[in-house]
Amino acid sequence: MSGGVEWGLHCCVVLSAADEPVVAAKLADLHDVSPTYLAKQLQLLSRAGLVRAAPGQSGGYLLTRPATEITVLDVVEAIDGSQPAFRCTEVRRRGPMAIPPERCDTPCPIAQVMDSADRAWRESLRAVTIGALAATVTATTPRELLDSARAWLSA
16 A cells, blocks of 8 residues: 555545645645645545545635545545455466466465455445544544644644
8 A cells, every 4th residue: 555545544534624625735734745745645536536626716625525425445546546455466377386277267265365355454444434534533632733733724
């Protein structure tokens, strides 16, 4: 998983509390990340329909729907794609002891295990919304820090 997923999730959590568009440069400053790098992640989130850019002098980014309707998996797939983490290359058909393709009549046990793990991982991420994640952040962050962050973002 790329580092962009982490930044994308942080941005979505911040945007979930925003009443007004948040400028990309402010998001980059808040997270101490390169504005260019963060802009790429925001573009991917925008292409996936998770955030939208609000034009104008007070423009910035907003979520496109309630945070309770955006899952962590939505963000992961927007940034890293939906391809499985493991791709079977049929290693058992290679080398001096290769099994001929016509004898490979059952799925590779390694591919089966990895596919099962990938499905469980995705289901776990699908079960958590940005809204739930934001609620946890709010519950575990000192109130004065949250208030300071909100004021700083809107300044």
